[in-house]
Amino acid sequence: MTVVTRSISSVSGQALRGARTGIPVVAPAKRQWSVLVWFSYFWIGLVVFLAIFASVLPIAPIDAVVGPPRQPPQLGSLDTLLGTDGTGRSLLSRLIYGGQVSLVVGTVSAAGGVLVGTILGLLAGYFRGRVDWIVTLAADVLLSFPALVLLLAITSIFSPSVPTLLIGLALTSTPTFIRLARANTMAWSSREFVRAARNMGASDTRIVLREILPNVVPTIAAYLPLVVAALIVAEGSLSFLGLGVPPPTPSWGGMINAGAAEMRTSPYLVFVPATVLFLTVFALNQAGEHLRLRFDRTLRD
Numbered sequence: 001m002t003v004v005t006r007s008i009s010s011v012s013g014q015a016l017r018g019a020r021t022g023i024p025v026v027a028p029a030k031r032q033w034s035v036l037v038w039f040s041y042f043w044i045g046l047v048v049f050l051a052i053f054a055s056v057l058p059i060a061p062i063d064a065v066v067g068p069p070r071q072p073p074q075l076g077s078l079d080t081l082l083g084t085d086g087t088g089r090s091l092l093s094r095l096i097y098g099g100q101v102s103l104v105v106g107t108v109s110a111a112g113g114v115l116v117g118t119i120l121g122l123l124a125g126y127f128r129g130r131v132d133w134i135v136t137l138a139a140d141v142l143l144s145f146p147a148l149v150l151l152l153a154i155t156s157i158f159s160p161s162v163p164t165l166l167i168g169l170a171l172t173s174t175p176t177f178i179r180l181a182r183a184n185t186m187a188w189s190s191r192e193f194v195r196a197a198r199n200m201g202a203s204d205t206r207i208v209l210r211e212i213l214p215n216v217v218p219t220i221a222a223y224l225p226l227v228v229a230a231l232i233v234a235e236g237s238l239s240f241l242g243l244g245v246p247p248p249t250p251s252w253g254g255m256i257n258a259g260a261a262e263m264r265t266s267p268y269l270v271f272v273p274a275t276v277l278f279l280t281v282f283a284l285n286q287a288g289e290h291l292r293l294r295f296d297r298t299l300r301d
Contacts, residue, residue, distance in 0.1 A: 121181025
């Protein structure tokens with residue numbers, strides 16, 4: 001039976017070939033990126049570029065007075081493009097240098113959580129038994145504490161600083177990667193190629209590192225931007241509460257906290273850093289979701 005398909009001119013040739021052979025021809029699906037995905041990658045690239053090259057950009061130092069205090073955004077000068085804060089410092093400069101802090105804190109703490117969580121998740125998912133029970137219990141204990149409460153406790157015991165934030169945020173992100181690595185390890189360890197390697201006499205170390213880990217890494221890497229976005233929000237929340245990065249080092253949460261007292265008279269002091277924080281977190285979430293759909297093999301296998 002010949003299948004006749006009416007299509008647009010771009011696939012008409014394939015339809016004619018299918019009609020001649022009697023075999024339906026389906027055009028391959030085209031992967032399209034939405035405008036939000038394009039914007040998200042552009043925004044992440046822009047923020048990373050500005051943070052890396054902040055020292056060579058034609059902007060004022062973070063502690064330099066560039067104009068009158070609480071000057072609203074205006075054209076004419078790059079330093080006053082987004083306005084000035086309560087002491088006359090450039091908001092644009094402080095946003096760019098604050099991006100360094102937020103990106104470093106979010107990325108480094110997420111990398112620490114990935115390293116520890118992946119190792120523990122691999123051990124728990126592969127060896128099962130007592131190891132799985134101990135690792136799962138530790139992850140459940142950490143998850144039983146609200147992340148913000150745990151971070152507040154850590155920063156109140158130790159003096160607020162970048163190392164304290166890194167340790168606290170890495171600790172809160174570790175259980176997520178433990179569960180993710182454990183679930184994927186349990187799924188991959190039951191596959192035929194792992195059983196074949198075990199039957200051929202391969203050691204547990206080789207099976208974990210050579211057979212399972214390469215299949216677990218793409219899934220974990222796809223979720224990494226989502227975790228980085230959550231950690232940036234957590235760092236901003238702590239800085240807003242005065243327990244984050246200590247001044248004079250700028251941070252987006254600290255800038256929001258500093259402008260909250262003048263919200264009625266100078267709302268841009270809050271809206272400008274809050275908008276940058278929102279766009280960055282939104283872009284990371286969009287990029288993370290796109291990478292998860294693209295590289296998470298558990299969604300296709």
